[in-house]
Amino acid sequence: MDWLFLGLAMWCLVHFIPTLGVGIKQSLIAKMDNNGYRGVFSVLIVLSLVMIVAGWRSVTPEFLYALPMFTRPLAMLLILVAFIFFVAARLPTRLKQYVRNPQLTSVILWAIAHLVLNGDTRAVMLFGTLGVWAILEIVFINKRDGEWVKPPVPGWGAEVKVVVIGFVAYVAVMFLHPYIAGVPVHG
Secondary structure (H helix, E strand, C coil): CHHHHHHHHHHHHHHHHHHHCHHHHHHHHHHHHHHHHHHHHHHHHHHHHHHHHHHHHHCCCCECCCCCCCHHHHHHHHHHHHHHHHHHCCCCCHHHHCCCCHHHHHHHHHHHHHHHHCCEHHHHHHHHHHHHHHHHHHHHHHHHHCCCCCCCCCCHHHHHHHHHHHHHHHHHHHHHHHHHCCCCCCC
């Protein structure tokens, strides 16, 4: 559980630097330029992910709870919505008229769905931590950035593109899930 905890702590701390530590970020950029900062940031995030995956795989989960079976299809639908929100963060979409931070909102939806599907200690630690982190990031980013300026409304073709890419990514991750997480989607 140590690697999982350390990986999650690194993930959260590194991501909080641009949100809460704007001065720290600026001093790091001054020392190593913007590309250097981005490189170090990326390496630390990848390292945190490696630690999270290694920690996840090294922990024997202990059962905590099981929700009724009817919640499983709802959770899978929530994960699909999370993928669409994730894609929407980088492309023009009407969703941004209603959701200020679609990428972080997707993490919250993904975390909730996984907490519905997995009631063991390592799942609660991983998905609970990332869900809380995403909520805090939204609060801190909204405070830092001030008033919400909504982007222009795109055409309907952009909406279709977001949904199609989100669905394709969802299907791909469902297929790759046993290799990524070491856990099959149905089983």
